[in-house]
Amino acid sequence: MIGTLRAYALDCPDPRALAGFYAGLVGGKIVEEDDEWVELVGDHGPTLAFQRVEGFRAPAWPTQDAPQQGHLDIGVTDLDAAQAQVLELGATLLEDWNGTKGWRVFADPVGHPFCLCAC
Known part of the structure; x- marks a missing residue:
């Protein structure tokens, strides 16, 4: 084994808002690092992280025009x-x-x- 999974990060326009959504979905505690990066730490599984991206472009379903x-x-x-x-x-x-x-x-x-x- 080379390492362990620390976090699964999602790009987004507003890390705090998206972390709040996922906290409602899977539970956990929101830990804010700064305006660019927020982590949702839970009791089960890896940390979910949310990274602010200027000009965020949402994935498309089910096409690959903007892949998921x-x-x-x-x-x-x-x-x-x-x-x-x-x-x-x-x-x-x-x-x-x-x-x-x-x-x-x-x-x-x-x-x-x-x-x-x-x-």
């Missing part, structure tokens, strides 16, 4: 209840396959895709 470049899978026990909660937090539903799959695709408030997955 990665996404998060969030395990949930009740897809319908979790969907209602993430929509209330500010997520946008991108694809639900009319409920025929065990996951649904959303975008966070600045356009990063993430999935809610039944577990």
Whole structure:
């Protein structure tokens, strides 16, 4: 092993706002380093980091015009209840396959895709 995963970083226009969204989604404590970088530290899994980028361009779903470049899978026990909660937090539903799959695709408030997955 060469190293350990320290953080998964997402580019965004406002690190504090996006960290707040993900804190509502997965819990954790927001640790602000400065206006350019904010970390969300949780009890489980790696740290999520949010990096301010001027001229941020959101990923596109499902095209590759602005590739998603990665996404998060969030395990949930009740897809319908979790969907209602993430929509209330500010997520946008991108694809639900009319409920025929065990996951649904959303975008966070600045356009990063993430999935809610039944577990």
